[in-house]
Amino acid sequence: MSNAKQEVLNNIRNALENVPGKEHAEDNKVSRGYRQKGKLSQRELVKLFIERVSEYKARVSHVNGDQLIGAISESCQRENVENIVIPEGFPQQWIPDAISPMWDRFEKQLSHQELDASDGVVTTCALAVAQTGSIILDAGKGQGRRAVSLLPDYHLCIVKESQIVELVPEGFAYFEEKVKKEGPPITFISGPSATSDIELSRVEGVHGPRRLEIIVISEN
Numbered sequence: 001m002s003n004a005k006q007e008v009l010n011n012i013r014n015a016l017e018n019v020p021g022k023e024h025a026e027d028n029k030v031s032r033g034y035r036q037k038g039k040l041s042q043r044e045l046v047k048l049f050i051e052r053v054s055e056y057k058a059r060v061s062h063v064n065g066d067q068l069i070g071a072i073s074e075s076c077q078r079e080n081v082e083n084i085v086i087p088e089g090f091p092q093q094w095i096p097d098a099i100s101p102m103w104d105r106f107e108k109q110l111s112h113q114e115l116d117a118s119d120g121v122v123t124t125c126a127l128a129v130a131q132t133g134s135i136i137l138d139a140g141k142g143q144g145r146r147a148v149s150l151l152p153d154y155h156l157c158i159v160k161e162s163q164i165v166e167l168v169p170e171g172f173a174y175f176e177e178k179v180k181k182e183g184p185p186i187t188f189i190s191g192p193s194a195t196s197d198i199e200l201s202r203v204e205g206v207h208g209p210r211r212l213e214i215i216v217i218s219e220n
Helices: 003-016 042-055 065-078 112-117 146-150 168-181
Strands: 059-064 083-087 100-104 120-123 127-129 134-137 154-160 187-189 194-196 202-204 211-218
Touching (some): 042 059, 059 065, 065 154, 127 168
Parallel strands (some): 083 100, 083 120
Antiparallel strands (some): 127 134, 134 187
């Protein structure tokens, strides 16, 4: 065992020495002085979300419901996307005629090779956070399994205005009971996949799609 690892384990043991054997984590109240509830109006939430998404070099547009199919078609044309992965539960009426759907169904999943060879994926989301410009997927209808949003190079996500909350704690609170009861995978996405090396050279597409596009649907 390395000296560093041994030191970490020793620190943990020392910290636990004075903890009574019958004490549980839930017995101690955690101070939560941070904001847990947002105050912005729905209009302000949408505006902030779009601003934050744009800062991540993701493309974002805001359309009315009757413009959605046209917006999806335009996005796919611009990005040269024809063979697009569509998760089970995605509304079929949203799929433009010009694209070739590759359905990823629970009983018949696409292989990793098929996902990687596709032109992209289109999904819905479970929630979006304006504070961080994040979309959150929980493997629900129209969202698909985690591999679906990680392997294709292009991800187009449809977000309804009513799905946008202001703060990250609101996002966690939304999924708390679902995670306890069902344990679905929760994926937070903030912009296209990117990382940088020690010299700060940006590399895109390492842990997910290099291109992320979000269409926000107005529900008025």
